[in-house]
Amino acid sequence: MPRFTSRPLAAAVLAGILTPAIIAPHAAAVDYGMDPDVVQNPADTPNRPETSGSGPSMLTQGSSDGTVTEGLINDYRPQTVNPMFPEGRDHLPTADIDMDPEVLARLAEYAKVDGDRIRQINAYSPSMGRTIPLVWIVPQDLSEPRPIVYALGGGDGGQGRDNWITRSDMVDFYSEKNIHVILPMLGAYSYYSDWLEENPDQGGKQMWETFLTHELPGPLEAELGADGTRSLIGMSMSGTTALLYATHQPGFYDSVASLSGCGDTNSWLGRRGVASTIYNGNGTPEMMWGAPNSDYSRYQDAVINAGRLAEQPNLYVYAASGLPGDLDFLGPNAPADDGAWDDRRGPGFYIEAASNLCAHRLKQATDARGIDTVYYDFATTGTHSWDAWNNALREFWPIQARGFGIDGGSVTPGLDGEEAPWVGSSDSSRYTDLFGPSSEIYGGSTAPALSSRLDDPSLSSQSSVPDGSSDSSGSSGSSGSSD
Template identity: 35%
Template sequence: MFAAAAVAAGVMSGIGAGSAAAADPIMTGKALLGDPTAPDGSKIAKAEYRDDRNIRLYVYSAAMDQKVQIDVQRPADASVPRPTLYLLNGAGGGQDAASWQARTDALQFLSDKNVNVVQPVGGKWSYYTDWIKDDPELGRNKWKTFFTEELPPLIDGALGANGVNAIAGLSTSGTTVLALPIAKPGLYKAAAAFSGCAQTSDPVGSQFVKLTVETWGGGDTENMWGPVGSADWVANDPYVHADGLRGLDLYISSGNGLPGPHDTLDNQYGPPGAFGLANQLLIGGVIEAGTNYCTHNLQNRLNQLGIPATFDFQPNGTHSWGYWRDQLPKSWPTLAHGLGL
């Protein structure tokens, strides 16, 4: 563990004197508010002050025996305890160039909101779930434990958050942000899932998982949940356990895979060049058509269970950042309601 003085000593230079940070005891005092430890011994190993609104934490996860980078944007007004939005990246875990920070203006949109924005960096190709075995390629993954048991008490204690949480994610994390509230009832008050597939254990959903973990990530899904169709595949399926979403503020969206306004050459949110556009249209089109199928199924499931949710089915659009960038502001009223803002 580190003391507040040690954190202050390690502060990076260049702290601004912005008006928003002036009311923030962490940014003005250059020290976290506490040195908490999670029940299993997880702790904050290091903190870096990056500018007048942003901190980078390195959190030691006891479950995974590794340090995880956590990027935090502080609330516009942090003079009183504020809620927390956990903003998850896609399949690459933010370890690649495909992240909210690198590909969108999400932090700028959230900069005037009274919310701690927490972005974990790590867990590529893991589906942010607890794996039953270590994987030769992807290592030890206990992300469900990290997000439900380890990280929240550290964020609340060190940043003075008020314990009210929401979670949002895209693509593979669009599955995760539905699975985690089911795994830990009451931890999250709202969830926004963009272009995710809630069903993981049926033939279609399991192929999505295998494509991500094995084809792209080089891992083995048997180390994740065992053989396809086994009990762990079903246990981690938000569609099967959708009743656990009752009481959350829910926002769920998908395109249909057909070209839309962001599927143009050198779009500012897309990959560059003709090859990048072709990849977005072909691969992104197929993936989004699949998530559209899953999302309609989830809508039917929630309707059957009498669970209200806001669904946004775009008339066109592929599996790509321009559409997720558009969806975050559209989902904000739902997230804000759950956060009490």
């Protein structure tokens, strides 16, 4: 029975993940701003408004979308049908795959694409009308079908120098285990979501979920000779994505890891966090998911729809406290100067702390629904940084291996244990914060009871949820954001 554990992990540098490129049967070679001699990072959006300040103050700025600062979210009904595709996507076309494209200079430099161990693949997305470059970490042995991991980037889509390839040992880790790894490019500030509106500053149409869950897997896995099992890993911004995909199509991935993400997106603070991330690409929550409380906005909230996670096997949710730990001082990516240390103890702290609150909100929701199959991993130390995520990758591996049908060793005892090693994390009074315990309404579906309402006798610890089930209050309650 998976539980949760806390232990001193620790961490290194702030969000990011791989690099991009482009060419395909549908387009001539185009670098889309990917030439490292011309553009430092293609995620550095042109004409982006200046922002100032750091820490929690960033949650009050950085977006032209007024809905993120107006009132409270007040609709917590589950929304399990996709309003954009109520009949599903089976009728839509799939991707065209180019296994031998011209390698872009940026991918060669920043993602270490060498044409051997790390290669570039291009996939044309019909829904976005453009070619998406993929980085492929190749298994050592291709003599038989192998599992596949889709690893997503952080806020900048991994398009800079800090990414899974440069800041972790993902290449050796999976290549030696004979696992395919695919890292899609050009998803900066997109949440890898299907947007209601186009974002010209990020390439036009943003239909990432359609691309990654419908257009790409079939054709790509056929080209690779994959074995039919797949896993999804997201960190920071895409840690949210991983939770959303798991609630939208539980079981599509045989295992899912959400590292330092936030599934509490339709809450006031969660939506504020989303806004502060996609602002960097000149986007707004309205452009992406519409008005708060709308059907589509509620569909994009993993906490509201937590009941669906009962159907997702091998789900691992990691979040640390944000407090610096040993790896923040001694890890391979530990800060090398004062500026890097300021990033670690500033954004590295408050982004991870907010992610931790989000993860507890999700645990509260799954606890309230009697879902005990999620592996929650709450580290007592660790900032929003690469060494922490690299450690979490190893914690996830035995769980991930189960999804692949192979022996990955034993799961960390605390994750499988009957007793939580850190008493208090599931105490409903521990995280009352400014929104109060969310379990007060709908048994943990993120309803933000304000402090002024905490003494309201009409609020009980057990209430009927809209889907007809009855949930009792579970673990801690708080809301937060993630980049």
